Amino acid sequence: MxxxxxxxxxxxxxxxxxxxxxxxxxxxxxxxEKLNALMNLFFHDEYRVVQRAAWPVNAVAERSPELFAxxxxxxxxxxxxxxxxxxxxxxxxxxLQFQPLPEALHGELINLGFEYLExxxxxxxxxVFTMRTLLPLIRMYPELKxxxxxxVAHPIQW
Numbered sequence: 388m389x390x391x392x393x394x395x396x397x398x399x400x401x402x403x404x405x406x407x408x409x410x411x412x413x414x415x416x417x418x419x420e421k422l423n424a425l426m427n428l429f430f431h432d433e434y435r436v437v438q439r440a441a442w443p444v445n446a447v448a449e450r451s452p453e454l455f456a457x458x459x460x461x462x463x464x465x466x467x468x469x470x471x472x473x474x475x476x477x478x479x480x481x482x483l484q485f486q487p488l489p490e491a492l493h494g495e496l497i498n499l500g501f502e503y504l505e506x507x508x509x510x511x512x513x514x515v516f517t518m519r520t521l522l523p524l525i526r527m528y529p530e531l532k533x534x535x536x537x538x539v540a541h542p543i544q545w
Contacts, residue, residue: 390424391420391421391424392424392427392428394414395411395414395421395424395425395428395440396428396432396436398410398411398414399411399428399436399439399440399443400435400436400439403439408442408443408446409446411425411443411446412443412446412447412450415443415447417450417451417454419454422447422454425440425443425444425447426444426458426461428440429441429444429475430461430465434470434472437471437472437475438472438474438475441472441474441475441477441478441479442474442478444478444482445478445481445482448481448482448485448486452482452485452486455482455486456486456487459483459486459487459488459489460489460491460492462479462482462483463483463488463489463492463495463496463499464492464495465479466479466480466496466499467495467499473510473513476503476513477510477512477513477516480500480503480513480516480517480519480520481516483496483516483520484516484519484520488520488523488524493524493527493528496520496521496524497521497524497525497528497531500517500518500520500521501521501534501535501538503517504517504518504538504539505538518539521535
């Protein structure tokens with residue numbers, strides 16, 4: 388009998404398309420064990436599998452955001468991993484904009500977000516999701532407002 392990890396991994400490698408992403412998201416549904424298997428692949432597998440897992444992870448998060456509370460801290464810390472595929476960063480920031488963010492990691496997330504906004508090589512989609520994720524934090528920490536405004540108002544860097 389195949390394990391869920393193995394089934395998901397095969398599905399991820401079989402095809403990279405919207406249809407396949409939706410199949411994977413449907414397979415996960417609201418099953419926390421299947422989601423855990425997908426998140427293990429997202430955090431720990433080879434580069435290509437991690438890249439392809441990012442899209443269905445986002446789809447599941449859009450459908451059932453409440454299932455992601457146990458993963459939010461790990462997702463924020465995962466963003467610090469060198470060499471992450473843009474799809475991982477983009478989809479993680481997309482998910483984070485709709486999640487309660489652990490206070491202990493606000494500083495970490497703000498630092499990462501400012502790095503994305505400052506870096507001219509970071510794709511615009513990542514910057515947009517980063518801005519949307521950081522905005523509530525900037526409201527909580529008004530001393531960062533001017534720096535944030537400067538990063539957002541100077542698109543020449545982009």
